[in-house]
Amino acid sequence: MQKLKVLVLGSGGQLGKELKYNLTKNVSTIFFDKEKLDITNYDLLKNKINNFDPSIIINAAAFTNVNKAEENKKEAFSVNSDAVGFLSNLIAKKDIWLIHFSTDYVFDGEQNLKYKESDVTKPLNVYGMSKLSGEKKIIESCCKYIIFRTSWVYGEYGNNFIKKIVDIAKTQKKISVVSDQKGVPTSTYLICRIINKLIQDISMDNFWTPGIYHLVPNGRTTWFEMAQEVARIASDESVKYNFKNLIIEPISNNRRSNEVKRPRNSLLCNKKLQIKLNFTLPNWNEDFLPFVIKYIRNN
Numbered sequence: 001m002q003k004l005k006v007l008v009l010g011s012g013g014q015l016g017k018e019l020k021y022n023l024t025k026n027v028s029t030i031f032f033d034k035e036k037l038d039i040t041n042y043d044l045l046k047n048k049i050n051n052f053d054p055s056i057i058i059n060a061a062a063f064t065n066v067n068k069a070e071e072n073k074k075e076a077f078s079v080n081s082d083a084v085g086f087l088s089n090l091i092a093k094k095d096i097w098l099i100h101f102s103t104d105y106v107f108d109g110e111q112n113l114k115y116k117e118s119d120v121t122k123p124l125n126v127y128g129m130s131k132l133s134g135e136k137k138i139i140e141s142c143c144k145y146i147i148f149r150t151s152w153v154y155g156e157y158g159n160n161f162i163k164k165i166v167d168i169a170k171t172q173k174k175i176s177v178v179s180d181q182k183g184v185p186t187s188t189y190l191i192c193r194i195i196n197k198l199i200q201d202i203s204m205d206n207f208w209t210p211g212i213y214h215l216v217p218n219g220r221t222t223w224f225e226m227a228q229e230v231a232r233i234a235s236d237e238s239v240k241y242n243f244k245n246l247i248i249e250p251i252s253n254n255r256r257s258n259e260v261k262r263p264r265n266s267l268l269c270n271k272k273l274q275i276k277l278n279f280t281l282p283n284w285n286e287d288f289l290p291f292v293i294k295y296i297r298n299n
């Protein structure tokens with residue numbers, strides 16, 4: 001049987017690299033980082049898709065710097081919305097599945113419950129607005145799409161909060177961490193596992209209803225609690241850095257100078273995805289613990 005062909009965009013990023021190394025080997029793949037294929041270059045994008053003729057496109061390319069998006073609105077929208085719109089219109093005519101990623105930042109975080117896929121969106125910042133606009137363009141195109149909204153992504157490849165905390169703790173005795181934003185960290189490892197399952201289902205004609213799915217593990221935490229957990233794991237794991245005496249001070253996001261508005265509740269309800277998968281997603285600390293241990297040991 002001929003293998004399914006999967007084309008991955010944005011393969012130089014945190015998630016893109018995870019996919020590059022851990023995507024199922026049961027498919028033929030082609031990976032493009034920004035250097036090889038800028039998704040705002042429509043002619044090249046069209047050309048690469050026509051040449052490879054994939055059954056699935058995974059779009060891990062995005063303008064993800066929340067602070068920079070405020071001053072670079074045009075660029076953020078160009079990558080997160082316009083190019084996504086072009087891509088989805090192009091593939092709608094070709095019967096190709098699009099697997100795309102969006103964010104908890106499409107919500108304003110003012111509700112107390114976890115956000116469901118059907119809850120009202122109301123982004124607080126340019127990044128969130130550009131990602132929401134991308135979602136809408138995909139839906140309007142009527143292509144076959146799965147949008148995974150995820151939150152607080154971390155992984156082996158790329159910069160993330162956990163790495164920052166460990167690195168700061170090497171040189172500082174006290175750090176301040178935001179304690180009034182709740183959410184859940186999602187590992188690129190988990191995202192890749194779910195994508196592999198989706199690809200397997202597509203290859204076996206096991207139908208997924210096109211739509212938005214919240215892809216996050218179970219549980220909840222705050223940045224402050226996560227920093228405490230990093231310090232706890234690190235002090236058990238290594239005497240090299242003085243994690244035991246590290247003072248972690250809780251602060252409000254409002255106290256951080258020049259901060260872009262972020263939702264205070266980033267919790268996404270993952271029930272729809274769990275029902276589709278027919279298994280319970282792990283608790284966030286199941287992937288978190290081995291990740292932190294590995295990072296501490298290697299650094």
Ligand SMILES: NC(=O)c1ccc[n+]([C@@H]2O[C@H](COP(=O)([O-])OP(=O)(O)OC[C@H]3O[C@@H](n4cnc5c(N)ncnc54)[C@H](OP(=O)(O)O)[C@@H]3O)[C@@H](O)[C@H]2O)c1
Nearest residue numbers: 010012013014015034038039061062064101103150152153
């Ligand atoms: N990181 C998070 O906490 C988080 C949370 C929720 C949702 N998400 C979503 O998850 C997805 C993956 O995020 P990530 O953490 O892997 O982000 P990332 O590490 O910033 O990766 C995004 C990649 O896209 C590339 N890119 C930017 N503009 C491009 C363009 N015009 N053409 C092609 N590639 C381009 C970036 O290259 P350069 O770096 O060279 O610009 C980068 O390699 C994104 O859709 C993001 O919105 C992320």
